[in-house]
Amino acid sequence: MLETLLAAIALVFILEGLMPFAFPHFWKKVMSEAVMQPENVLRIMGLISIAIGMILLLIFS
Template identity: 40%
Template sequence: MAGEVLRALCLVAVFEGLFLFAAPRGWKRAAEQLLMLPDRHLRLVGAIVVAIGIVALWLARG
């Protein structure tokens, strides 16, 4: 279990790095726009992303 979590975190790091490598300006613009959003909206988006991730994991483990 711990190995799977570590592999998943490593995969997240790879994807984050790819976004920064491939489109640094776009990433900066997105970060600037996120700073302007109210905390409530960011929490809502975060909750939606977490829910989608949990459903995707559930479907993938199947």
């Protein structure tokens, strides 16, 4: 169980690092636009991301 959790966390770090590594200019633009968004929009985006992750987890596990 612990190995699976650590592997999942490692994958998150890899995926999070792909955009700034491969497309730093685009990533900076997206992040600067994200900072300008109201908090409720960011919360909705976070909720959608959580829901997609949970659905994928249910499908593939």
